[in-house]
Amino acid sequence: MALKAVRRVNEWDGPSMLKVYTPYTGTPKAPEKEPPELQDYIQRIDKYTYGLGWLLAEVDCQTVGFCHLMEDRDDPKNLFSVEFQIYVRPDYLRRGVGTALWSLMRDMMEAGSRRRALARVDRDDPGALAFFRSMGFKDYNTEDNIVILKYDLTPAEENPERPTKPYLIDRYGYESSRERAAGLIRPL
Template identity: 30%
Template sequence: MQGLTIRDATVDDAAVCAAIYGHYVRATPATFELEPPSAEEVGRRITSYGSSHAWLVAEVDGVVTGFAYGTRFAERPAYRWSCEVSVYLDPERLGGGSGTALYDALLARLLGRGFQVAYAKVSQPNDASNALHAKFGFERVGLLRRVGFKLGAWHDVAILQRDLVPPTPAPAEPT
């Protein structure tokens, strides 16, 4: 997409990220949050995930059109080389390549920080998300059946996995 850039988010991006994400919280099962988080809360997530993993935004002509982030897959320490990734675009900007550009940058960043495996939990159905993850080599390694109830329906969640590096016998600490 012409004029598309990817950069690290700052807390100044919190309001627009909260507005984009809030749409998916209110109107879709793409996320299982039920109450849109405030801009302050999204700002806290940008700072926290940005410092431990990554929070990137896509920008077109100076306007933020979407974001992607990595965060811990799970809290317990042996999980620390595994991360969970997620991506949300302004609903007016779907299908234009921003998801691909964000994941290109995000997965490279996570690899550079020493993470070994990326996971995505994708509530079903979600053809666009399934296609984006497949494009980046994520494979379905599990399906949680009927694990979430939102907007009047039960939803399965596919667990998708992409190895960022081949298995390493003595992995260095993520930085």
């Protein structure tokens, strides 16, 4: 039986995450044309893990995918609206990894009182478009060859001053969501 986990990221995960991310660079699926240097990537993980959130999926202690949040490019000062990015190892596509990562991140965003998640997808990537639509994202806008999809979250608190950072989310709620998410992954 395979050991499966979906969890928060730490800087030690940088090398394995970069291996998953590198094949996406230089394509419309990633915002960068070249893979970042490892040290730069680790600094990025440190910066965003505690502010917005990064999650990792593992099977038998091997990274099979990860996701993270970024500021909303169209409204960067809006703390309640974020962009969701996800990267899955090619051999683990359609094996529940994306669903597991989205499930846990959605739970964390709602517990943290975020209101909206956006995803930017290449119009010529029917697999990614189908994934996001199956997760409940709705077409929102288009830019050049990019389809912007929107997911309206159900925040835990109606009008907080600011969202709760992911690492401050109640550990009991996080643990149960984490276990449920790991159960969604179907190992090879």
